Amino acid sequence: MPKSLDQLIDFQIVGQFNGVILKDGYRIKYVKMAIAAQEYWVKLPKELSQSFNPNLVVGSWLEIIGTQSLDRKKGILKLEASSFHNIDAPNISNISDTVIAKPEIKQKKPACILICQKSDCWQHGGKEVYQHLEQALRDRGLSDRVQIQKTGCQKQCSHAPNLVIMPEKQKHRHVKPSQVDGLLNQYFGDRFN
Numbered sequence: 001m002p003k004s005l006d007q008l009i010d011f012q013i014v015g016q017f018n019g020v021i022l023k024d025g026y027r028i029k030y031v032k033m034a035i036a037a038q039e040y041w042v043k044l045p046k047e048l049s050q051s052f053n054p055n056l057v058v059g060s061w062l063e064i065i066g067t068q069s070l071d072r073k074k075g076i077l078k079l080e081a082s083s084f085h086n087i088d089a090p091n092i093s094n095i096s097d098t099v100i101a102k103p104e105i106k107q108k109k110p111a112c113i114l115i116c117q118k119s120d121c122w123q124h125g126g127k128e129v130y131q132h133l134e135q136a137l138r139d140r141g142l143s144d145r146v147q148i149q150k151t152g153c154q155k156q157c158s159h160a161p162n163l164v165i166m167p168e169k170q171k172h173r174h175v176k177p178s179q180v181d182g183l184l185n186q187y188f189g190d191r192f193n
């Protein structure tokens with residue numbers, strides 16, 4: 001199991017069929033389940049997807065048993081079925097999604113780039129680095145997710161231009177505009193995928 005995935009835990013849910021998501025236009029990859037006003041997507045392994053009736057009427061009741069895991073990197077709860085059964089409409093008051101663990105997903109700390117705007121940095125390429133950062137974030141559609149903050153002297157004037165990547169607190173010295181893309185790939189490449 002990849003490190004970013006939490007341990008697998010069994011789940012058992014009862015809910016109403018709400019459609020399917022197809023892969024390659026024909027194979028049922030996910031079954032959508034409406035449970036207590038929420039929709040869950042449950043992955044069907046190949047062997048199960050072949051036995052699932054794609055013409056099942058939306059609103060039909062299903063019981064699905066399987067395993068759940070949390071992809072911490074993406075903050076996604078993954079549900080995979082090991083079996084499913086059509087059932088009669090149960091007593092509504094007994095329905096809940098409490099069998100599915102609601103993992104606490106830690107909010108990622110905000111991403112930010114602190115760039116020194118004092119004269120030693122600014123006049124030795126800092127301004128160009130700043131402009132490249134702005135443009136590169138715009139090009140990647142990340143302007144609203146990665147802030148650029150101009151700061152006072154970072155006490156590293158002899159290594160100008162200087163910047164710090166947050167929340168990692170990684171200091172970078174002698175930064176050149178040509179390094180901007182590499183830095184964004186390094187720190188934010190998969191953060192917002």
Ligand code: FES
Nearest residue numbers: 116118121154156
């Ligand atoms: S002027 Fe930028 S670190 Fe001092």
